[in-house]
Amino acid sequence: MTQTRTRPDRGRSALGPALELVHTGRAPTRAVLTAELGVTRATAGAVAAELQGLGLITVDSSPSTAGAQGRPSHRLAVDPTGPVVLAAQVHTDGFRAALVGLGGRVVATAPGCGPVEADPAQVLGEVVAAGRRLLEESGRRCVGAGLAVPSAVAEPEGTALNPLHLPWAPGAPVREVFRRCLADAGISAGADDGVAANDVNLGALAEHRHGAGRGARQLLCVATGHRGVGGALVVDGRLHSGSSGLALEVGHLTVDPEGRPCHCGSRGCLDVETDPLALLEAAGRRPGPEVSLLRQALSLLRTEYHADPAVRAAAHRLVDRLALGLAGLVNILDPDRIILGGLHRELLRYDGDRLREVLDARSLWGRGKTFAVLPCSLDHNSLVGAAELAWQPVLDDPLRVQEA
């Protein structure tokens, strides 16, 4: 009997790593690509030519004003006219759609506001429709789609487990709904085209590839948007999602045993001690309903941190608790870099020294070790991260772009 393999051929095996190097900006020239891949110049040349032929990168042989000795190397870059992926994000106040090319370049973006309804199909239908308009306007080819949601997403089911500040029911099958919307809009062909994940996780992935997390081997991200706190870990360039996608749900670390009660049944959780509402209440402000809690907290810091001692004390309180939570995570995960987002990013800006001091004192082995704690650096990093996830199949095997 004849014998067929179960796994498909992967084509030129250096193709994926090469594209990833150009994608993340680590291979600006063909010579660097040769060194990074650890192959000969001949192979690197063939690989670069093939990626160029696929329309993914450009190989520019114009003089690069190198200034160095020897023959100047050809410059490599992401093809700005190449295919894009559709990135979508759902948040408390609405949604946002974008087209994102390789290299994390946001080609076009379209915000949408308005209340999110209980049925995920409503907002996902709207955001996919917005994405379709962007695609039609741009005339670009779409090779994937990714969705960021403010909830843990269970794998392999693709369900939103705790969409606490959306009216969705826990367990909503967001990935399936997203895929159906894509298929209805005529965007995707394959049934497994369209991925969904937690927004903080995706933001961490984006920061690692294109932002402040570049080069980190173990990147820990913690961020708070409107309510609750999210965490993410990127290990060796890949999201650490745990066995079912629920890793780094850090909101219920205890950071104050006598703190405020939390809906989880415990008290003093990171969730309720360091989110925007916590800042407003610690400063003695009554939150208004007009704008989001995050905006209220940010403007409070901006306008009154230096003027009002009560606001400063409130920030100190949050920073102390945040640092305690981070210290616990550091002792468990041992990251080499920490990135803070949302309100936590601003707390770092205003009160960074205090945060680093407490963190250093409470992390067991952080004494001799210098810790990099940085603010996140990308606009819409969740959106870019959703695009990263959508690009991943192409990064793994660039030949897929020609299959459709």
Added chain:
Amino acid sequence: MTQTRTRPDRGRSALGPALELVHTGRAPTRAVLTAELGVTRATAGAVAAELQGLGLITVDSSPSTAGAQGRPSHRLAVDPTGPVVLAAQVHTDGFRAALVGLGGRVVATAPGCGPVEADPAQVLGEVVAAGRRLLEESGRRCVGAGLAVPSAVAEPEGTALNPLHLPWAPGAPVREVFRRCLADAGISAGADDGVAANDVNLGALAEHRHGAGRGARQLLCVATGHRGVGGALVVDGRLHSGSSGLALEVGHLTVDPEGRPCHCGSRGCLDVETDPLALLEAAGRRPGPEVSLLRQALSLLRTEYHADPAVRAAAHRLVDRLALGLAGLVNILDPDRIILGGLHRELLRYDGDRLREVLDARSLWGRGKTFAVLPCSLDHNSLVGAAELAWQPVLDDPLRVQEA
């Protein structure tokens, strides 16, 4: 100019995965190996023949009494006469040396007792000497060496950071000393031959490869020996060591805000709330100096758990706190299996239902999810784990065994 690669040739690339499959018992026959590797029978045959030629595995074509239809497949097994690695373990009461073949088979072992001195060269010299005697007696070839120590080992320095119940100074360069002892004994050739790591981490690795952790995608291990608590995470078959080898130092998770003070400055840490001393004191026993605290705690459970309500209450107390700590880890790491070692293993045996109940209630998303919490299953799992680490280069590239 001629061009040489920076990375060496890796030879037949399916060789490493194939050896790992036989090593972990997942490829009992050549037919299974073919399926697991996802290659053709021709390739699997060539690979098996090559591994046999290297003296690493045996290919037995004798009838296997299969009972199934079709031509019986050749049985694959680790070659019991093949090379070994030297595994060493240092603990509070002394040391242990062993020769370990592929498949985690302990070929020979030699315990050594006596107080450990302040200079790591003393006990490491003794354990290496014991290993050398075992090697001479057995006449086997040694292709690597691994060391397990009761302390976090920082990478890439290879220093013991917190050897709390050894008289070593924190920061002792155990890996360097180990390598020097190996070189002095004429065992190792290469300068980077000889690895060292934390004993609980190594135990977890061993359990994943050969014990109760087989097949787990995200394996969390927690264990307590004499004093303090250690943790480890194995992700996709590899130890998650963090950026500097300090991940999973879980001893200072807070599990009782009003608990006993800990030397770290906090109170109610997992370390001081769930170790053997905590059990003895919770049961109102005064620990004696004659045998190790672990033995005293184990015998207390064995002899009086069913007889003395105070002992039962003490066990309950420890189990509650252990479950709280595990729940925190579950929310951060999202493992699919948990293995407990040392005293915690016995607590699981005596009080497993209570532990699972508390763990389920406190782990946020554990409600619908059935959690596997198992006792560790290997004797000397730290020793076997040290051997695993030493075998790793050969598992990555089996051709190395012929280079020496």
Added chain:
DNA sequence: TTGCTTTGTGCCCCCGTGAAACAAAACAGG
């Protein structure tokens, strides 16, 4: 101009692996 250095390219070969046809070793049923 003549080196020197670094990079790109063409050519040849190695070798790992798939594809296919065939052989071998069991069982099942007459």
Added chain:
DNA sequence: CCTGTTTTGTTTCACGGGGGCACAAAGCAA
């Protein structure tokens, strides 16, 4: 006992990714 079926091992051929090498190209330095 013989034959068909099933599963596995073996042989042969061919493809293709990538190394090795020689040479050409493109800059700087003297």
